[in-house]
Amino acid sequence: MIRRHPGLLLLPALVPTLLLLGAAVVTLGLQSLGLMPLVGAPRLSAEAFRSVTPDLATSVGLTLAIASAATALAAVVGLGTALLVTSSARSARVLGLAAAATVPIPHLVAAAAVGLLLADSGVLPRMLGLSAEQWPDLVAGPWWVAVVLEYAWKESAFVALVVGAALATRVARYDETAALLGAGRVHRLRHVTLPLAAPALLVASTISFVYVVGSYEVAWLLGRTYPEPLPVLAFRLFSSADLAARPEAAAVSVVTGLVAALVAVASLLLARWREQVRA
Amino acid sequence: MTRLLLVAWFVAPLVALVLWAFADSWAAGSLLPDDWGRRGWDGAAGAGLWLALWRSAVLATVVMLLATPAGAMAARALVRVGARLRAAAAALLLLPAVLPPLTVVLGVDVLLLRLQLPAAIGVVTILVVQALPYTTYVMYTTYLAHDVAYEEEARTLGASPARTLVRVHLPLVAPGLAAAAFLALLVAWSDYVVTVVMGGGLLLTLPVLVASNAAGTGNEPVVAVLSLVAAVPPLALLVVLGLLGRRSRRQPVAAAIRPRPPVAAVRP
Numbered sequence: 001m002i003r004r005h006p007g008l009l010l011l012p013a014l015v016p017t018l019l020l021l022g023a024a025v026v027t028l029g030l031q032s033l034g035l036m037p038l039v040g041a042p043r044l045s046a047e048a049f050r051s052v053t054p055d056l057a058t059s060v061g062l063t064l065a066i067a068s069a070a071t072a073l074a075a076v077v078g079l080g081t082a083l084l085v086t087s088s089a090r091s092a093r094v095l096g097l098a099a100a101a102t103v104p105i106p107h108l109v110a111a112a113a114v115g116l117l118l119a120d121s122g123v124l125p126r127m128l129g130l131s132a133e134q135w136p137d138l139v140a141g142p143w144w145v146a147v148v149l150e151y152a153w154k155e156s157a158f159v160a161l162v163v164g165a166a167l168a169t170r171v172a173r174y175d176e177t178a179a180l181l182g183a184g185r186v187h188r189l190r191h192v193t194l195p196l197a198a199p200a201l202l203v204a205s206t207i208s209f210v211y212v213v214g215s216y217e218v219a220w221l222l223g224r225t226y227p228e229p230l231p232v233l234a235f236r237l238f239s240s241a242d243l244a245a246r247p248e249a250a251a252v253s254v255v256t257g258l259v260a261a262l263v264a265v266a267s268l269l270l271a272r273w274r275e276q277v278r279a
Numbered sequence: 280m281t282r283l284l285l286v287a288w289f290v291a292p293l294v295a296l297v298l299w300a301f302a303d304s305w306a307a308g309s310l311l312p313d314d315w316g317r318r319g320w321d322g323a324a325g326a327g328l329w330l331a332l333w334r335s336a337v338l339a340t341v342v343m344l345l346a347t348p349a350g351a352m353a354a355r356a357l358v359r360v361g362a363r364l365r366a367a368a369a370a371l372l373l374l375p376a377v378l379p380p381l382t383v384v385l386g387v388d389v390l391l392l393r394l395q396l397p398a399a400i401g402v403v404t405i406l407v408v409q410a411l412p413y414t415t416y417v418m419y420t421t422y423l424a425h426d427v428a429y430e431e432e433a434r435t436l437g438a439s440p441a442r443t444l445v446r447v448h449l450p451l452v453a454p455g456l457a458a459a460a461f462l463a464l465l466v467a468w469s470d471y472v473v474t475v476v477m478g479g480g481l482l483l484t485l486p487v488l489v490a491s492n493a494a495g496t497g498n499e500p501v502v503a504v505l506s507l508v509a510a511v512p513p514l515a516l517l518v519v520l521g522l523l524g525r526r527s528r529r530q531p532v533a534a535a536i537r538p539r540p541p542v543a544a545v546r547p
Contacts, residue, residue: 007356007360009356012348013349013350013353013372014368014371016404016408016411017372020387021378021408023386024378024382024385024387028382028385028386077285077288080281084281095286098285100517104514104517107469108486108490108509109489111493112502112505113296113503113506114292115502116499116502116506117291121307121499122295123295123299124291126307126310132307153288213379214379214380214382216471216472217471217472217486231379234385235385235476250385250386253381253382253385254382257379257382260378260379260382
C-alpha cells in the first residue's frame with residue numbers, strides 16, 4: 001500500500017496541521033466579522049475591526065519597530081559571531097559554545113534573565129554601583145530597550161548558528177583561493193565571505209523577524225502597558241472580562257497573522273529576485 | 280577584544296541568573312551578593328517548582344513522541360512523491376512556523392472548548408502541529424542524503440519489513456531523528472502562550488510558573504531559580520547530543536552495513 005502510494009505517509013503530519021490551521025483561520029475569520037459571537041445573534045459586520053483601528057495603527061507600527069530593531073541588531077551580532085567562529089578555528093571555540101548554549105533557552109526564561117540583569121534593581125546597575133534613580137528605565141521604559149535586547153540576544157545566537165553552518169562547509173576553500181589570487185582582507189570579506197553568508201543571513205533574519213512579530217511573552221514581561229505590540233493587544237482583549245471584546249481579539253489576531261505572513265512572503269520574493277539577478 | 284565582548288553579550292543574562300539563584304541577600308550597590316544560600320531554592324520549591332518540572336517534562340516528551348515519527352514519515356514521503364505534491368505538502372507543513380502560536384491558539388480555543396476536550400489534549404495537539412515543521416524539515420534533509428538501497432538489500436536478503444526498519448533504516452537515520460526529537464522537545468518545553476490560553480492558567484508548567492513569578496517584583500532569587508531549572512535541561516540535552524554525535528562520527532552506528540556498496544543487492 002505505502003510502497004505504491006508513498007503520499008499516504010504524509011497523512012499523520014498533514015491531517016492535524018490542516019485541521020488545526022483550517023479551524024483556527026476559519027474561526028478567527030468568522031469571529032472577527034461578527035459571525036460567531038459568544039453572546040447575541042451572529043451578524044456580518046466590520047465593527048470589530050473598526051473599534052480596534054485606533055489602537056491597531058499604533059500597535060502595528062510598534063510591533064514592526066521592535067521587530068526591525070531586534071532583527072537588525074541580531075543580524076549584525078550574529079553575522080559577526082559567525083565570521084569570527086568560522087575564521088579562527090580553535091581560539092573562537094568559547095564564543096561558538098556561548099552562542100550555541102543561548103539557542104535552546106526558552107524565550108520566557110531568557111526574558112526573565114534579561115529582567116534580572118537590566119531592571120533598576122538588576123545585576124548590571126548593582127555591579128556598576130548605580131542606584132535605581134540613576135539607572136535608566138530599560139525594563140518597561142519608553143524605548144522598549146529590554147524587549148529589543150532580549151530578542152536581539154536570543155536571535156543573534158540563532159543567526160550565528162544558521163550563518164555559521166552555511167559558511168563552515170565552503171568559506172575556507174573560496175577564501176584561500178581568493179587570497180592566492182591576491183585579494184586583500186577587505187576584498188575577501190566583501191566579495192567572498194559576505195555573498196556566501198547572505199542567503200543564510202536573509203533566511204535567519206526573516207525567521208527571527210516573523211517570530212518577534214507573533215511573540216507575546218517577552219513584550220508582556222519586559223515592556224510597558226501602553227502602547228501594546230499586536231500579540232499583547234490581542235491577548236489582553238481575549239482575556240478581557242467583556243465577552244464583546246472577543247471579536248476584537250480575533251480581529252487583532254487576524255492582523256498579526258497577516259503581518260507575519262506578508263513579511264515571510266516578502267522575504268521569499270526578495271530571495272527569488274536576488275537569485276534571478278545573479279543568474 | 281571583539282571576541283571577548285561577544286562572549287560577554289551571550290553569557291551576561293545567564294550570569295545574572297546564576298548569581299541571583301544563590302543570593303540570599305544582595306544590598307543595592309554591592310558588586311556581588313552579600314550572603315549566599317538556598318533561600319531562592321526553598322522559595323521556588325514552595326511555589327511548586329518540582330511538580331511544574333515534572334509536568335513540563337511529560338508534556339515535552341509526549342509532543343516529541345508524536346511529532347518526531349509523524350515528521351519523519353512525512354519527510355520520507357516528501358522525497359519520494361512527485362514534484363507538485365511535494366511543493367504543496369511542504370508549503371502546508373511549513374505554515375505553522377509562519378503563523379504565530381498565539382494566533383492559532385486564540386483561533387481554536389473556542390472550538391476546543393465546545394468539543395469539551397480536556398485542556399491538555401488541546402495543548403498537545405497545537406504543540407505537535409507547531410513542532411511538525413521542524414521535525415519534517417530536519418528529517419527531509421536527512422532522507423535526501425539517505426540511500427534506500429541498504430533497506431532494499433536487507434529485504435532481498437530475507438529480512439522482514441519490521442526487522443529492516445529496526446536494524447537498518449532507523450540506525451541509518453538516527454542522527455537526524457535525534458536532532459528532530461530535540462527540536463520537538465524544545466518547542467513544547469519553551470511554550471508559554473499555548474499552555475496559558477488553553478489551560479486557563481490552571482495547567483502549571485515550568486514556563487507558566489516562571490511567568491507568574493517574574494511578573495511580580497521583589498522575589499528575584501525565586502525567579503532566578505525557576506528560570507535556571509527551566510534553562511538547564513535543554514542545555515544538558517544539547518551537550519549529550521553533541522557528545523553522542525561526536526562518538527557516532529568516529530564509530531558509525533551502522534558500521535556493520537556501511538562499507539558494503541548497495542550494488543551487492545542486485546548481485547546474484
